[in-house]
């Protein structure tokens with residue numbers, strides 16, 4: 247029997263923490279991947295007051311936006327993988343995230359034109375962006391305690407596609423409305439968020455079979471869904487103008 251699970255209900259399907267780098271297999275020492283990139287955090291907080299970190303239950307100040315464990319995943323990558331090997335992927339993400347942060351008009355469209363983000367090199371750059379997302383998804387799943395799909399390091403190593411992870415773009419009316427309301431009161435309400443994870447498990451096979459989460463940059467986001475055994479999952483990077491789905495249609 248299968249059922250949708252979230253939070254602590256997913257605990258029985260967790261695996262032991264990683265002992266070696268999930269990308270290259272080296273023993274380590276392992277380093278933390280950031281949940282949010284340094285450029286993101288800087289853009290959001292600048293030199294302003296102490297940042298506030300929140301989840302669905304509480305908000306509290308943190309000392310360092312860049313070093314707090316709140317903004318980092320548990321260690322999973324060796325230093326060379328997390329630094330030099332990651333750079334082209336991280337840079338492509340920084341461009342994407344900066345674009346969304348500074349272009350609130352993206353919300354009004356039904357598609358995101360990736361050539362507006364990256365220019366004529368959009369195809370190469372978008373593949374690198376999806377590489378960043380593959381790294382993020384793997385780090386998030388390992389952080390939450392789940393087995394990392396082999397398709398994610400394979401994609402980073404040059405495979406054509408991530409056959410078992412669907413990756414789509416969306417826009418959130420709820421976030422947009424909240425931002426607009428704060429904006430009317432003279433407050434910059436833009437945020438970066440990691441969505442709560444939802445999973446599906448088979449009790450009889452004692453196995454996680456689906457894991458879904460996402461991230462948002464202001465009111466636009468990326469949602470990903472891993473399905474055990476899938477081979478033909480879609481990722482938005484195969485087209486120049488992928489659709490911007492409504493979040494409420496996906497959830």
Ligand SMILES: [Zn+2]
Nearest residue numbers: 267270324327
């Ligand atoms: Zn490594």
